[in-house]
Amino acid sequence: MTAAAAVARPYDRVKRVLDVVVGGTALVISAPVQAVIAVLVARRLGRPVLFRQPRPGRHGQPFTLTKFRTMREPDPARGLVTDADRMTPFGAFLRSTSLDELPTLWNVVRGDMSLVGPRPLLVRYLERYTPAQARRHEVRPGVTGLAQVSGRNLLDWEARFAADVDYVDRRSLRLDLQIVRRTLGSVLRRDGIAADGDVTMPEFDGALRVVD
Template sequence: MYKFVLKRILDFLISMMGLLILSPLILLITILLFTANRGNPFFFQLRPGRDQKIFKIVKFRTMTNQKDNEGNLLPDDQRLTKIGKLVRKTSLDEIPQLFNVLKGDMSLIGPRPLLIEYLPLYSQFQNRRHEIRPGITGWAQVNGRNTLSWNKKFEYDVWYVDHLSFILDIKIILMTVKKVFISEGISAEGKATMDVFRGNNV
C-alpha cells in the first residue's frame, strides 16, 4: 500500500509544501548563481527514471562553462564557483528537484538518477534500481554517497528496492538531515565530483 499509493501521495504533498516554504531561499540562490555563473543558474539534463523512462532533471548549476584555449571544458574543480561550492556542500543544489518530484518523475527517497549513457553498462542486478522512481536522496546517499565504489552504491540501491517501507524512508530522511549538517560524503577525497561509471569489466 505504501510503496504503490501512499509514497506518491506523500511525495506530492511534501514537495509542494517544500517549494512554498523554500521559495525565498530558491529565489536568493537563483540570483546568486545567476551572477556567479554569468548566466543560467539552473542545470538541466536527461536522466533515466522508473522503468528507464527518460525525464529532464533540474538542479542548481554550481559550475561555470569555462573552457581552455582549445575549447575544452576546464576540470570540475576549476569551474566550481565559490557560491557553487557552498551550495553543493550544503546539498542546496538538489532543491529544484522538488519540481521533478511534484511532476512524478522522481520521489523524495530512492536510487539517485544517473546518466543515460550508463544504461547499457549495468548488469541485470544493477538495472533493478530502475524498478522504482529515483530519489533526491536514498540509501546509498546516507551510507557514503560519493565516497562509495560504484558496485557498493548499486548494492545499496537494489537493497532499498527490496526493502522499501515507510519506516525506512523516515530513517533515510533523518540520516540525510544529519549528513547535510556535517557535510559528509559530498565527494571522494581530492575530487569535486564522483568518478564516471565505466562498466563492470573495468
C-alpha cells in the same frame, strides 16, 4: 537497458501521495530561498541559472533533471575543462549544503522522481549496467537515498548499487523516514560530498559486477 517492473506494494501509492504533499509544501516554503539563490547564481556563475540534464527515471525512461548550477561553463581558453576547473567556492557551498537540489522538488511533484530512492545517474550508464544493477530503476529515482546516507560520493560504485537495490527490495515508510532523518544529519555535517581525487564521483565504466 531498462528495468523490469518491480512488484507493486501498497506503500507505493502512499509514497506517491507523500511525495506530492511533502514535496509541494517544501517547494512553496523554499521559494524565497530559491529566489535568493537564483540571483546569486546569476551574479557569480552567470546564466543559465538552472542546470538541466536528461537522467533515467523509473524503468529507465529519461526525464529532465533540474538543479541550480554549481559550475562555470566549459571554456578551454580560460582553462575551464574538468569539473575541478569549473567548480567555484560558491558552487561547492551549494553542493555541500544540498541547496543546489531545491529545484529538484519540482521533479518530485511532477512524478519524475521521489523524495527517497536511488539517485538518478547518467543516461549513458544504462547500457553499462548488469541486470542486477539495472534493478535500481524499478522505482522512481530519489532526491536522497540509502546510498547517500551510507556514504554519499565516498562509496565506490559496487557499494552504491548494492545499497540502491537493497532499497528497492526493502522500501517502506519506516525506511524512508530513517533515510530522511539520516540525510538531514549528513547535510548538516556535509559528509561524503566527493570521492577521493574527484570533485563529485568518477565515471562508471561498467566494469563492476554486482551479485544477485
